[in-house]
Amino acid sequence: MIVTIANAKGGVAKTTSAIYLACAYARRFxxxxxxxxxxxxxxxxxxxxxxxxxxxPLDGVDVRAANLSTLQRLRRTGSDGLVIVDAPPQGRLLEASVAAADLVVVPTSDSPLDLQQAWATMDAVPEGVSAAVLVVRAETRTRACRATLESLDEAGTPRFDAVVAKRQDVKAAMGHAPDKLREYAQVLDEIVEVAS
Ligand SMILES: Nc1ncnc2c1ncn2[C@@H]1O[C@H](COP(=O)(O)OP(=O)(O)OP(=O)(O)O)[C@@H](O)[C@H]1O
Ligand SMILES: [Mg+2]
Known part of the structure:
Protein backbone atom coordinates (compact mmCIF):
# COMPACT_ATOMS: atom_id res chain seq x y z
CA MET A 1 0.00 0.00 0.00
CA ILE A 2 1.20 3.49 -0.83
CA VAL A 3 0.35 6.16 1.73
CA THR A 4 1.25 9.74 0.88
CA ILE A 5 1.42 12.30 3.67
CA ALA A 6 0.70 15.71 2.25
CA ASN A 7 -0.41 19.20 3.16
CA ALA A 8 0.29 22.44 1.32
CA LYS A 9 0.89 24.00 4.74
CA GLY A 10 4.31 23.41 6.28
CA GLY A 11 5.12 22.23 9.78
CA VAL A 12 2.03 20.07 10.24
CA ALA A 13 3.86 16.93 11.36
CA LYS A 14 4.14 15.28 7.94
CA THR A 15 7.63 13.95 8.56
CA THR A 16 6.86 13.00 12.16
CA SER A 17 3.79 11.11 10.98
CA ALA A 18 5.78 9.33 8.24
CA ILE A 19 8.45 8.14 10.68
CA TYR A 20 5.99 7.07 13.40
CA LEU A 21 3.72 5.21 10.98
CA ALA A 22 6.65 3.42 9.35
CA CYS A 23 8.00 2.38 12.77
CA ALA A 24 4.50 1.29 13.84
CA TYR A 25 4.21 -0.90 10.74
CA ALA A 26 7.68 -2.43 11.11
CA ARG A 27 7.05 -3.29 14.77
CA ARG A 28 3.53 -4.61 14.22
CA PHE A 29 4.17 -6.81 11.20
CA PRO A 57 18.68 3.11 13.95
CA LEU A 58 15.07 3.08 12.76
CA ASP A 59 14.75 -0.70 12.74
CA GLY A 60 12.68 -2.01 9.86
CA VAL A 61 12.41 1.39 8.20
CA ASP A 62 14.18 2.14 4.94
CA VAL A 63 14.25 5.87 4.13
CA ARG A 64 15.04 6.57 0.46
CA ALA A 65 15.29 9.83 -1.44
CA ALA A 66 12.63 10.16 -4.13
CA ASN A 67 12.45 12.27 -7.25
CA LEU A 68 9.82 12.71 -9.97
CA SER A 69 10.95 9.59 -11.78
CA THR A 70 10.84 7.48 -8.60
CA LEU A 71 7.29 8.62 -7.88
CA GLN A 72 6.01 8.12 -11.42
CA ARG A 73 7.48 4.64 -11.45
CA LEU A 74 5.92 3.88 -8.07
CA ARG A 75 2.56 4.87 -9.49
CA ARG A 76 3.00 2.36 -12.33
CA THR A 77 4.32 -0.51 -10.24
CA GLY A 78 2.43 -0.12 -6.95
CA SER A 79 3.96 -1.62 -3.81
CA ASP A 80 4.06 -4.90 -1.95
CA GLY A 81 4.40 -3.80 1.65
CA LEU A 82 3.91 -0.32 3.06
CA VAL A 83 5.42 2.65 1.24
CA ILE A 84 4.98 6.05 2.89
CA VAL A 85 5.69 9.15 0.83
CA ASP A 86 6.74 12.26 2.77
CA ALA A 87 5.51 14.82 0.25
CA PRO A 88 6.78 18.35 -0.34
CA PRO A 89 4.39 21.30 0.10
CA GLN A 90 3.92 22.13 -3.57
CA GLY A 91 4.78 21.59 -7.21
CA ARG A 92 5.12 18.60 -9.49
CA LEU A 93 6.67 16.45 -6.78
CA LEU A 94 3.57 16.98 -4.64
CA GLU A 95 1.32 16.13 -7.57
CA ALA A 96 3.30 12.99 -8.33
CA SER A 97 3.32 12.01 -4.63
CA VAL A 98 -0.46 12.29 -4.49
CA ALA A 99 -1.03 10.60 -7.85
CA ALA A 100 0.96 7.53 -6.73
CA ALA A 101 -1.03 7.08 -3.51
CA ASP A 102 -3.62 4.50 -2.54
CA LEU A 103 -4.38 6.75 0.43
CA VAL A 104 -3.48 10.38 1.06
CA VAL A 105 -3.16 11.35 4.72
CA VAL A 106 -3.56 15.09 5.28
CA PRO A 107 -2.29 16.04 8.74
CA THR A 108 -3.63 19.24 10.24
CA SER A 109 -3.37 20.96 13.59
CA ASP A 110 -6.37 21.35 15.87
CA SER A 111 -6.75 24.98 14.85
CA PRO A 112 -9.88 25.65 12.79
CA LEU A 113 -7.82 28.19 10.82
CA ASP A 114 -5.48 25.49 9.51
CA LEU A 115 -8.43 23.55 8.14
CA GLN A 116 -8.59 25.73 5.05
CA GLN A 117 -5.21 24.40 3.90
CA ALA A 118 -6.18 20.85 4.75
CA TRP A 119 -9.35 21.17 2.68
CA ALA A 120 -7.44 22.74 -0.20
CA THR A 121 -5.08 19.76 -0.12
CA MET A 122 -8.00 17.30 0.03
CA ASP A 123 -9.62 19.07 -2.94
CA ALA A 124 -6.45 18.63 -4.98
CA VAL A 125 -6.55 14.84 -4.59
CA PRO A 126 -7.68 13.31 -7.89
CA GLU A 127 -10.84 11.24 -8.05
CA GLY A 128 -10.22 7.59 -7.38
CA VAL A 129 -7.57 8.25 -4.72
CA SER A 130 -8.76 7.96 -1.11
CA ALA A 131 -7.85 10.74 1.28
CA ALA A 132 -8.48 11.48 4.94
CA VAL A 133 -7.54 14.24 7.36
CA LEU A 134 -5.51 13.36 10.46
CA VAL A 135 -5.68 15.83 13.33
CA VAL A 136 -2.22 16.01 14.90
CA ARG A 137 -0.37 17.84 17.68
CA ALA A 138 -3.80 18.33 19.22
CA GLU A 139 -4.67 19.68 22.63
CA THR A 140 -7.43 17.17 22.84
CA ARG A 141 -9.43 18.69 25.68
CA THR A 142 -9.69 22.16 24.22
CA ARG A 143 -12.58 23.85 22.52
CA ALA A 144 -10.42 24.47 19.42
CA CYS A 145 -9.82 20.76 19.03
CA ARG A 146 -13.52 19.93 19.38
CA ALA A 147 -14.41 22.70 16.91
CA THR A 148 -11.90 21.35 14.40
CA LEU A 149 -13.32 17.83 14.59
CA GLU A 150 -16.87 19.17 14.35
CA SER A 151 -16.05 21.28 11.30
CA LEU A 152 -14.58 18.25 9.56
CA ASP A 153 -17.58 16.10 10.41
CA GLU A 154 -20.10 18.77 9.41
CA ALA A 155 -18.35 19.15 6.06
CA GLY A 156 -18.40 15.38 5.61
CA THR A 157 -14.61 15.33 5.27
CA PRO A 158 -13.18 11.83 5.79
CA ARG A 159 -10.96 11.82 8.87
CA PHE A 160 -9.17 9.41 11.15
CA ASP A 161 -10.97 8.61 14.41
CA ALA A 162 -7.59 8.67 16.12
CA VAL A 163 -6.36 12.14 17.05
CA VAL A 164 -2.63 12.55 17.69
CA ALA A 165 -2.12 14.48 20.89
CA LYS A 166 0.52 17.15 21.37
CA ARG A 167 3.28 15.55 23.43
CA GLN A 168 6.78 16.44 24.50
CA ASP A 169 8.17 12.99 23.68
CA VAL A 170 6.86 13.19 20.10
CA LYS A 171 8.28 16.70 19.75
CA ALA A 172 11.67 15.49 21.00
CA ALA A 173 11.69 12.35 18.82
CA MET A 174 13.44 13.93 15.81
CA GLY A 175 16.66 11.99 15.22
CA HIS A 176 15.64 9.07 17.44
CA ALA A 177 13.82 5.79 17.07
CA PRO A 178 10.42 6.59 18.64
CA ASP A 179 10.04 5.01 22.05
CA LYS A 180 6.26 5.09 22.37
CA LEU A 181 4.19 5.13 19.21
CA ARG A 182 1.30 6.91 20.91
CA GLU A 183 -1.84 7.34 18.80
CA TYR A 184 0.06 6.45 15.63
CA ALA A 185 -0.55 2.79 16.52
CA GLN A 186 -4.30 3.45 16.13
CA VAL A 187 -3.74 5.46 12.97
CA LEU A 188 -1.93 2.44 11.52
CA ASP A 189 -4.87 0.20 12.51
CA GLU A 190 -7.21 2.49 10.60
CA ILE A 191 -4.93 2.49 7.55
CA VAL A 192 -4.69 -1.31 7.59
CA GLU A 193 -8.48 -1.50 7.85
CA VAL A 194 -8.87 0.74 4.78
CA ALA A 195 -6.37 -1.43 2.89
CA SER A 196 -8.18 -4.72 3.55
N1 LIG B 1 2.33 15.11 18.40
C1 LIG B 1 3.20 16.12 18.48
N2 LIG B 1 3.39 16.77 19.66
C2 LIG B 1 4.26 17.78 19.76
N3 LIG B 1 5.02 18.23 18.75
C3 LIG B 1 4.89 17.64 17.54
C4 LIG B 1 3.99 16.55 17.34
N4 LIG B 1 4.08 16.17 16.05
C5 LIG B 1 5.00 16.96 15.48
N5 LIG B 1 5.50 17.85 16.37
C6 LIG B 1 6.50 18.90 16.12
O1 LIG B 1 5.99 19.79 15.12
C7 LIG B 1 7.04 20.31 14.32
C8 LIG B 1 6.74 20.04 12.85
O2 LIG B 1 6.77 18.64 12.63
P1 LIG B 1 7.31 18.03 11.26
O3 LIG B 1 8.69 18.48 10.99
O4 LIG B 1 7.06 16.57 11.35
O5 LIG B 1 6.31 18.72 10.24
P2 LIG B 1 6.38 18.76 8.64
O6 LIG B 1 4.98 18.92 8.18
O7 LIG B 1 7.13 17.60 8.13
O8 LIG B 1 7.19 20.09 8.41
P3 LIG B 1 7.81 20.61 7.00
O9 LIG B 1 6.68 21.34 6.31
O10 LIG B 1 8.91 21.53 7.42
O11 LIG B 1 8.26 19.41 6.24
C9 LIG B 1 8.30 19.62 14.81
O12 LIG B 1 8.96 20.47 15.72
C10 LIG B 1 7.78 18.37 15.51
O13 LIG B 1 8.65 17.92 16.51
MG1 LIG C 1 8.74 17.51 6.82
Missing amino acids: DEEAVILDADPQSSASLWRDMAEDQGE
Whole structure:
Protein backbone atom coordinates (compact mmCIF):
# COMPACT_ATOMS: atom_id res chain seq x y z
CA MET A 1 0.00 0.00 0.00
CA ILE A 2 1.20 3.49 -0.83
CA VAL A 3 0.35 6.16 1.73
CA THR A 4 1.25 9.74 0.88
CA ILE A 5 1.42 12.30 3.67
CA ALA A 6 0.70 15.71 2.25
CA ASN A 7 -0.41 19.20 3.16
CA ALA A 8 0.29 22.44 1.32
CA LYS A 9 0.89 24.00 4.74
CA GLY A 10 4.31 23.41 6.28
CA GLY A 11 5.12 22.23 9.78
CA VAL A 12 2.03 20.07 10.24
CA ALA A 13 3.86 16.93 11.36
CA LYS A 14 4.14 15.28 7.94
CA THR A 15 7.63 13.95 8.56
CA THR A 16 6.86 13.00 12.16
CA SER A 17 3.79 11.11 10.98
CA ALA A 18 5.78 9.33 8.24
CA ILE A 19 8.45 8.14 10.68
CA TYR A 20 5.99 7.07 13.40
CA LEU A 21 3.72 5.21 10.98
CA ALA A 22 6.65 3.42 9.35
CA CYS A 23 8.00 2.38 12.77
CA ALA A 24 4.50 1.29 13.84
CA TYR A 25 4.21 -0.90 10.74
CA ALA A 26 7.68 -2.43 11.11
CA ARG A 27 7.05 -3.29 14.77
CA ARG A 28 3.53 -4.61 14.22
CA PHE A 29 4.17 -6.81 11.20
CA ASP A 30 7.90 -7.41 11.57
CA GLU A 31 8.19 -6.33 7.97
CA GLU A 32 10.12 -3.50 6.39
CA ALA A 33 8.37 -0.19 5.71
CA VAL A 34 9.78 2.17 3.11
CA ILE A 35 9.66 5.94 3.43
CA LEU A 36 10.14 7.82 0.18
CA ASP A 37 11.50 11.22 1.10
CA ALA A 38 10.15 13.45 -1.66
CA ASP A 39 10.66 16.71 0.25
CA PRO A 40 13.72 18.72 -0.87
CA GLN A 41 14.22 19.64 2.81
CA SER A 42 15.03 15.92 3.27
CA SER A 43 13.92 15.90 6.91
CA ALA A 44 13.03 12.20 6.90
CA SER A 45 16.50 11.32 5.59
CA LEU A 46 18.07 13.59 8.18
CA TRP A 47 16.00 11.91 10.91
CA ARG A 48 17.24 8.49 9.77
CA ASP A 49 20.87 9.67 9.60
CA MET A 50 20.77 11.28 13.04
CA ALA A 51 19.18 8.19 14.56
CA GLU A 52 21.86 5.98 13.01
CA ASP A 53 24.62 8.28 14.23
CA GLN A 54 23.21 8.07 17.77
CA GLY A 55 23.29 4.28 17.61
CA GLU A 56 19.53 3.90 17.58
CA PRO A 57 18.68 3.11 13.95
CA LEU A 58 15.07 3.08 12.76
CA ASP A 59 14.75 -0.70 12.74
CA GLY A 60 12.68 -2.01 9.86
CA VAL A 61 12.41 1.39 8.20
CA ASP A 62 14.18 2.14 4.94
CA VAL A 63 14.25 5.87 4.13
CA ARG A 64 15.04 6.57 0.46
CA ALA A 65 15.29 9.83 -1.44
CA ALA A 66 12.63 10.16 -4.13
CA ASN A 67 12.45 12.27 -7.25
CA LEU A 68 9.82 12.71 -9.97
CA SER A 69 10.95 9.59 -11.78
CA THR A 70 10.84 7.48 -8.60
CA LEU A 71 7.29 8.62 -7.88
CA GLN A 72 6.01 8.12 -11.42
CA ARG A 73 7.48 4.64 -11.45
CA LEU A 74 5.92 3.88 -8.07
CA ARG A 75 2.56 4.87 -9.49
CA ARG A 76 3.00 2.36 -12.33
CA THR A 77 4.32 -0.51 -10.24
CA GLY A 78 2.43 -0.12 -6.95
CA SER A 79 3.96 -1.62 -3.81
CA ASP A 80 4.06 -4.90 -1.95
CA GLY A 81 4.40 -3.80 1.65
CA LEU A 82 3.91 -0.32 3.06
CA VAL A 83 5.42 2.65 1.24
CA ILE A 84 4.98 6.05 2.89
CA VAL A 85 5.69 9.15 0.83
CA ASP A 86 6.74 12.26 2.77
CA ALA A 87 5.51 14.82 0.25
CA PRO A 88 6.78 18.35 -0.34
CA PRO A 89 4.39 21.30 0.10
CA GLN A 90 3.92 22.13 -3.57
CA GLY A 91 4.78 21.59 -7.21
CA ARG A 92 5.12 18.60 -9.49
CA LEU A 93 6.67 16.45 -6.78
CA LEU A 94 3.57 16.98 -4.64
CA GLU A 95 1.32 16.13 -7.57
CA ALA A 96 3.30 12.99 -8.33
CA SER A 97 3.32 12.01 -4.63
CA VAL A 98 -0.46 12.29 -4.49
CA ALA A 99 -1.03 10.60 -7.85
CA ALA A 100 0.96 7.53 -6.73
CA ALA A 101 -1.03 7.08 -3.51
CA ASP A 102 -3.62 4.50 -2.54
CA LEU A 103 -4.38 6.75 0.43
CA VAL A 104 -3.48 10.38 1.06
CA VAL A 105 -3.16 11.35 4.72
CA VAL A 106 -3.56 15.09 5.28
CA PRO A 107 -2.29 16.04 8.74
CA THR A 108 -3.63 19.24 10.24
CA SER A 109 -3.37 20.96 13.59
CA ASP A 110 -6.37 21.35 15.87
CA SER A 111 -6.75 24.98 14.85
CA PRO A 112 -9.88 25.65 12.79
CA LEU A 113 -7.82 28.19 10.82
CA ASP A 114 -5.48 25.49 9.51
CA LEU A 115 -8.43 23.55 8.14
CA GLN A 116 -8.59 25.73 5.05
CA GLN A 117 -5.21 24.40 3.90
CA ALA A 118 -6.18 20.85 4.75
CA TRP A 119 -9.35 21.17 2.68
CA ALA A 120 -7.44 22.74 -0.20
CA THR A 121 -5.08 19.76 -0.12
CA MET A 122 -8.00 17.30 0.03
CA ASP A 123 -9.62 19.07 -2.94
CA ALA A 124 -6.45 18.63 -4.98
CA VAL A 125 -6.55 14.84 -4.59
CA PRO A 126 -7.68 13.31 -7.89
CA GLU A 127 -10.84 11.24 -8.05
CA GLY A 128 -10.22 7.59 -7.38
CA VAL A 129 -7.57 8.25 -4.72
CA SER A 130 -8.76 7.96 -1.11
CA ALA A 131 -7.85 10.74 1.28
CA ALA A 132 -8.48 11.48 4.94
CA VAL A 133 -7.54 14.24 7.36
CA LEU A 134 -5.51 13.36 10.46
CA VAL A 135 -5.68 15.83 13.33
CA VAL A 136 -2.22 16.01 14.90
CA ARG A 137 -0.37 17.84 17.68
CA ALA A 138 -3.80 18.33 19.22
CA GLU A 139 -4.67 19.68 22.63
CA THR A 140 -7.43 17.17 22.84
CA ARG A 141 -9.43 18.69 25.68
CA THR A 142 -9.69 22.16 24.22
CA ARG A 143 -12.58 23.85 22.52
CA ALA A 144 -10.42 24.47 19.42
CA CYS A 145 -9.82 20.76 19.03
CA ARG A 146 -13.52 19.93 19.38
CA ALA A 147 -14.41 22.70 16.91
CA THR A 148 -11.90 21.35 14.40
CA LEU A 149 -13.32 17.83 14.59
CA GLU A 150 -16.87 19.17 14.35
CA SER A 151 -16.05 21.28 11.30
CA LEU A 152 -14.58 18.25 9.56
CA ASP A 153 -17.58 16.10 10.41
CA GLU A 154 -20.10 18.77 9.41
CA ALA A 155 -18.35 19.15 6.06
CA GLY A 156 -18.40 15.38 5.61
CA THR A 157 -14.61 15.33 5.27
CA PRO A 158 -13.18 11.83 5.79
CA ARG A 159 -10.96 11.82 8.87
CA PHE A 160 -9.17 9.41 11.15
CA ASP A 161 -10.97 8.61 14.41
CA ALA A 162 -7.59 8.67 16.12
CA VAL A 163 -6.36 12.14 17.05
CA VAL A 164 -2.63 12.55 17.69
CA ALA A 165 -2.12 14.48 20.89
CA LYS A 166 0.52 17.15 21.37
CA ARG A 167 3.28 15.55 23.43
CA GLN A 168 6.78 16.44 24.50
CA ASP A 169 8.17 12.99 23.68
CA VAL A 170 6.86 13.19 20.10
CA LYS A 171 8.28 16.70 19.75
CA ALA A 172 11.67 15.49 21.00
CA ALA A 173 11.69 12.35 18.82
CA MET A 174 13.44 13.93 15.81
CA GLY A 175 16.66 11.99 15.22
CA HIS A 176 15.64 9.07 17.44
CA ALA A 177 13.82 5.79 17.07
CA PRO A 178 10.42 6.59 18.64
CA ASP A 179 10.04 5.01 22.05
CA LYS A 180 6.26 5.09 22.37
CA LEU A 181 4.19 5.13 19.21
CA ARG A 182 1.30 6.91 20.91
CA GLU A 183 -1.84 7.34 18.80
CA TYR A 184 0.06 6.45 15.63
CA ALA A 185 -0.55 2.79 16.52
CA GLN A 186 -4.30 3.45 16.13
CA VAL A 187 -3.74 5.46 12.97
CA LEU A 188 -1.93 2.44 11.52
CA ASP A 189 -4.87 0.20 12.51
CA GLU A 190 -7.21 2.49 10.60
CA ILE A 191 -4.93 2.49 7.55
CA VAL A 192 -4.69 -1.31 7.59
CA GLU A 193 -8.48 -1.50 7.85
CA VAL A 194 -8.87 0.74 4.78
CA ALA A 195 -6.37 -1.43 2.89
CA SER A 196 -8.18 -4.72 3.55
N1 LIG B 1 2.33 15.11 18.40
C1 LIG B 1 3.20 16.12 18.48
N2 LIG B 1 3.39 16.77 19.66
C2 LIG B 1 4.26 17.78 19.76
N3 LIG B 1 5.02 18.23 18.75
C3 LIG B 1 4.89 17.64 17.54
C4 LIG B 1 3.99 16.55 17.34
N4 LIG B 1 4.08 16.17 16.05
C5 LIG B 1 5.00 16.96 15.48
N5 LIG B 1 5.50 17.85 16.37
C6 LIG B 1 6.50 18.90 16.12
O1 LIG B 1 5.99 19.79 15.12
C7 LIG B 1 7.04 20.31 14.32
C8 LIG B 1 6.74 20.04 12.85
O2 LIG B 1 6.77 18.64 12.63
P1 LIG B 1 7.31 18.03 11.26
O3 LIG B 1 8.69 18.48 10.99
O4 LIG B 1 7.06 16.57 11.35
O5 LIG B 1 6.31 18.72 10.24
P2 LIG B 1 6.38 18.76 8.64
O6 LIG B 1 4.98 18.92 8.18
O7 LIG B 1 7.13 17.60 8.13
O8 LIG B 1 7.19 20.09 8.41
P3 LIG B 1 7.81 20.61 7.00
O9 LIG B 1 6.68 21.34 6.31
O10 LIG B 1 8.91 21.53 7.42
O11 LIG B 1 8.26 19.41 6.24
C9 LIG B 1 8.30 19.62 14.81
O12 LIG B 1 8.96 20.47 15.72
C10 LIG B 1 7.78 18.37 15.51
O13 LIG B 1 8.65 17.92 16.51
MG1 LIG C 1 8.74 17.51 6.82
